[in-house]
Amino acid sequence: MSGVMKRMGMIFRAKANKALDRAEDPRETLDYSYQKQLELLQKVRRGVADVATSRKRLELQLNQLQGQSSKLEDQGRKALALGREDLAREALSRRAALQQQVTDLETQHQTLQGEEEKLTLAAQRLQAKVDAFRTKKETIKATYTAAQAQTRIAESFSGISEEMSDVGVAIQRAEDKTAQLQARAGAIDELLASGALDDQSGLAKDDIQAELDRLSGGTDVELELQRMKAELAGGPASKQAIEGGAAGSQDATQQQNSPHKFDKQ
């Protein structure tokens, strides 16, 4: 058949195919978009899990270091009791180095804890957004299917070609694209707002700070040494030395208590 009927039919079908190629199926686009959002959510959740794992690892390291630190302190005390000041000094130097590591790890631990909380919150918000999008997607899909059926019924009434539904597809496509972009922008906003994408390099210390830390570590050793000496001797000079220094509060408290014991005796 090569007459008018066939040619008109072919032209309309060719137009319909062209329009469909250009527009795709908006329902598939919505489903794809939803899939992408789920993947993003998965990534954020994995991020939360990774941060939590790192935090736990840090906690283990901290426990170990604190154990070693106590051990060195005991060793120092024993060495001093045996009159080996040199050994005690060595033990306390090592302990000071460990204490510095402990302080650094504690800072990192706090940062990680903050990150974990932010990411958890971001994941919760993202989950809510994805849920909302799923509901909206299903509504749009249902509306689209109904609109498509209506267009085809209207076509039967009006006699206008299949092409009209293609115009509907183009409009729907534009609306869906908008919804998709809004959802994506929302998700990225969430991640930025959570600080999950921030640079973590702020933890690094500069040379001057490292030198200062080293010097203060040395001072601590001297103070510690004096404190231990005083502890063994039980003299009043020790109190003054401790109160002037930056020793831990627990140590200071112990030291402040000891003269009372001697007073009573």
Added chain:
Amino acid sequence: MIVRIMGEGQVEVAESHLPELNKLDDELLAEMESGDGVGFRRTLHALLEKVRELGEPLPDASLEPSELILPAPDATLEDVRELLGESGLIPPVP
């Protein structure tokens, strides 16, 4: 085979009637190409009449795509030329 008469609706025509319709359709094409406006109108009306006579109208709620499409009864030769032209009935979406 489902045939749409633009502005009227769809009818289902048995394949066995197609040779008869094809004859009129070929005549219509020849008249359009030769620019015979009067002959075109006459043949178009005869073709539409034949389709209505041989075909079974489809219910309005039916969602079947048309395999053949016929111009509306009041379409002129120029109208049909325009329909078959580059831009067709509805201009292409940019």
